[in-house]
Amino acid sequence: MRTIRGPGAMAAASALWRQRGLSVGFVPTMGALHEGHVSLVRRARAENRRVAVSIFVNPAQFGPQEDYRRYPRTLPADLARCRRAGADAVFCPEAGGVYPEGFSTQVEVRGLSDRLCGRFRPGHFKGVATVVLKLLNIVRPHAAYFGEKDFQQLVVIRRMAADLDLPVRVVGCPIIRESDGLAMSSRNRYLGREERSLAPLLHGALAWGARQPRGATPAVLLAGVRKRILRVPGISIDYVSLVDGRDLTDARARADGQRLLAAVRLGGTRLIDNVEVA
Numbered sequence: 001m002r003t004i005r006g007p008g009a010m011a012a013a014s015a016l017w018r019q020r021g022l023s024v025g026f027v028p029t030m031g032a033l034h035e036g037h038v039s040l041v042r043r044a045r046a047e048n049r050r051v052a053v054s055i056f057v058n059p060a061q062f063g064p065q066e067d068y069r070r071y072p073r074t075l076p077a078d079l080a081r082c083r084r085a086g087a088d089a090v091f092c093p094e095a096g097g098v099y100p101e102g103f104s105t106q107v108e109v110r111g112l113s114d115r116l117c118g119r120f121r122p123g124h125f126k127g128v129a130t131v132v133l134k135l136l137n138i139v140r141p142h143a144a145y146f147g148e149k150d151f152q153q154l155v156v157i158r159r160m161a162a163d164l165d166l167p168v169r170v171v172g173c174p175i176i177r178e179s180d181g182l183a184m185s186s187r188n189r190y191l192g193r194e195e196r197s198l199a200p201l202l203h204g205a206l207a208w209g210a211r212q213p214r215g216a217t218p219a220v221l222l223a224g225v226r227k228r229i230l231r232v233p234g235i236s237i238d239y240v241s242l243v244d245g246r247d248l249t250d251a252r253a254r255a256d257g258q259r260l261l262a263a264v265r266l267g268g269t270r271l272i273d274n275v276e277v278a
């Protein structure tokens with residue numbers, strides 16, 4: 001497995017793979033890798049002849065009061081995980097390599113980026129879309145793999161890829177959970193002991209919502225989920241929403257393809273999670 005720092009070297013390695021007729025799978029990450037990321041690398045490995053992972057804590061997707069500085073950086077352990085999961089190359093650029101002096105372009109997927117997490121993290125999805133497009137242009141993979149835990153991010157990236165005719169297959173992969181139901185996330189390590197023991201209740205509340213029969217209207221379902229989340233001491237809710245899984249519009253009535261999403265704050269940690277609603 002190669003560790004590559006420069007965008008030019010990454011582009012050249014990937015170009016060589018493609019010239020040799022090898023399919024390229026790509027897993028963009030911000031590091032602090034866990035089993036959720038590993039599942040993406042394994043899926044990319046199973047579906048492609050070559051796999052590249054990127055590790056880059058992207059400053060452009062953090063707000064001024066957010067956790068960019070303290071975001072966990074665990075490169076040696078990340079590289080070991082990537083090697084074990086079967087990556088061929090790990091691209092770890094410096095911020096200056098991604099955003100050189102004079103960098104002035106931003107990609108905005110309007111509408112989809114302003115709702116749900118976008119309301120609470122202004123500019124976040126602009127930062128995500130910009131860096132993902134940049135990484136895709138460097139690596140030029142046949143397929144790129146994203147976790148469904150960041151469901152809104154997945155929908156934004158799918159839209160961007162479709163709108164801009166990007167020659168890449170965007171693959172959404174299932175959420176990987178701890179044994180108590182908590183969705184794996186690099187930010188879970190911020191949770192104190194007490195908070196960690198309470199955090200799975202978020203998934204419990206969403207799973208309850210997903211079990212409600214079609215007769216339960218969106219309003220009734222959402223009220224029940226909110227009530228269950230608020231049983232957790234010290235928790236506050238950014239949002240709980242039932243949306244159409246393709247375009248994230250609010251569900252007015254129950255239908256196929258809906259997704260129940262929530263973002264909460266537990267102590268100093270923001271947690272997001274979502275479930276499919278049948």
Ligand code: PAF
Pocket residue numbers: 028029030056058061128131132150153
């Ligand atoms: O999901 C993430 O880790 C990041 O948002 C991504 C897609 C790597 C862009 O920085």
